Amino acid sequence: MTYSPTTSADQTRSFPSVLSLLSYLLAGTFFGVVLVKSEAASWYRIQEMFRFQSFHMYGLIGSAVLTGMLTTWLLRRFQARALTGQTIHVQSKDPGLPHYVFGGLTFGLGWGLAGVCPGPIFTLLGSGVWAMLIVLLFALIGTWLYGVLRDHLPH
Amino acid sequence: MMNLLTIPWPWYVGGPLIGLMVPLLLLLGNKTFGISANLRHACAILLPDAAKPGFFRYDWRKERWNLMFAAGLVLGGLLAGLVFANPEPTRLSVKAIHSLQGLGVGLHPGLVPPELLDLHRPVVWLILSLSGLLVGFGTRYGGGCTSGHAITGLSTLQFPSLVATVSFFAGGILSANFFLPLLLR
Numbered sequence: 001m002t003y004s005p006t007t008s009a010d011q012t013r014s015f016p017s018v019l020s021l022l023s024y025l026l027a028g029t030f031f032g033v034v035l036v037k038s039e040a041a042s043w044y045r046i047q048e049m050f051r052f053q054s055f056h057m058y059g060l061i062g063s064a065v066l067t068g069m070l071t072t073w074l075l076r077r078f079q080a081r082a083l084t085g086q087t088i089h090v091q092s093k094d095p096g097l098p099h100y101v102f103g104g105l106t107f108g109l110g111w112g113l114a115g116v117c118p119g120p121i122f123t124l125l126g127s128g129v130w131a132m133l134i135v136l137l138f139a140l141i142g143t144w145l146y147g148v149l150r151d152h153l154p155h
Numbered sequence: 156m157m158n159l160l161t162i163p164w165p166w167y168v169g170g171p172l173i174g175l176m177v178p179l180l181l182l183l184g185n186k187t188f189g190i191s192a193n194l195r196h197a198c199a200i201l202l203p204d205a206a207k208p209g210f211f212r213y214d215w216r217k218e219r220w221n222l223m224f225a226a227g228l229v230l231g232g233l234l235a236g237l238v239f240a241n242p243e244p245t246r247l248s249v250k251a252i253h254s255l256q257g258l259g260v261g262l263h264p265g266l267v268p269p270e271l272l273d274l275h276r277p278v279v280w281l282i283l284s285l286s287g288l289l290v291g292f293g294t295r296y297g298g299g300c301t302s303g304h305a306i307t308g309l310s311t312l313q314f315p316s317l318v319a320t321v322s323f324f325a326g327g328i329l330s331a332n333f334f335l336p337l338l339l340r
């Protein structure tokens with residue numbers, strides 16, 4: 001194996017990337033706080049939502065989508081650039097429709113039972129709900145299962 | 156002062172903050188907000204070669220940003236859910252409280268009822284593991300969860316995400332109103 005000393009170019013590339021990774025950690029921490037404070041991570045609120053017994057969660061998701069729509073439109077309108085320099089470009093979702101329906105239904109079934117979607121699984125773990133490790137473990141098993149069965153499923 | 160830090164937020168405060176995650180991640184590095192992808196990355200990291208379908212063979216290191224985001228979610232939960240936890244029970248509607256009674260679940264302070272965390276009950280293991288399995292499988296099959304489809308996908312006006320979101324709710328309404336009561340009885 002040849003020894004290749006790091007050049008100063010390599011060093012400048014790794015320094016901003018550490019800061020960059022930290023910025024995502026911070027963003028995640030912020031979102032975790034929001035999930036808890038807004039009660040989106042609350043099993044109680046999710047059950048209330050699926051029984052249409054309050055406006056809270058609908059107001060939450062609705063205002064989130066409206067905010068997202070407006071701000072994304074603004075980014076596109078002004079051809080904003082990311083901190084990394086690239087022009088911001090929104091990825092299109094994969095083609096097909098059956099997988100959105102079947103996958104969505106399956107996820108929804110799970111969501112309605114333990115009242116968690118992936119974000120709250122991590123956030124609840126952080127708040128000390130150790131039983132979420134069971135949910136997480138089986139979520140990983142479910143993910144793996146999809147990888148195994150993928151070629152046999154309609155998309 | 157502690158009161159201010161522990162009270163829950165109204166939807167019109169939390170909602171816009173959730174929505175701001177979409178442009179925030181785009182600005183930070185042209186990243187698409189979507190948490191369930193981390194389950195795929197975790198599998199890509201953890202699975203041994205012998206049990207690793209092609210779906211998990213990619214350079215997960217390019218997605219470290221999302222793994223850091225997920226680590227942040229845990230920290231956020233620690234802060235808001237433990238250090239500054241709301242000592243009051245959730246302010247549910249009257250109808251919602253009645254529904255809880257029907258499920259045999261009490262309204263206690265906290266984000267998840269203790270009845271659903273009682274690992275002495277086999278049905279709790281069933282609910283937690285089944286929920287996890289369905290969430291893991293469904294989010295990959297459907298290509299996203301609430302953050303990826305309901306928030307990001309709808310914010311970026313993508314029709315597949317509308318289909319996905321409607322499907323989420325159909326599934327959730329079914330399991331919350333029919334399957335969960337069946338399991339808890």
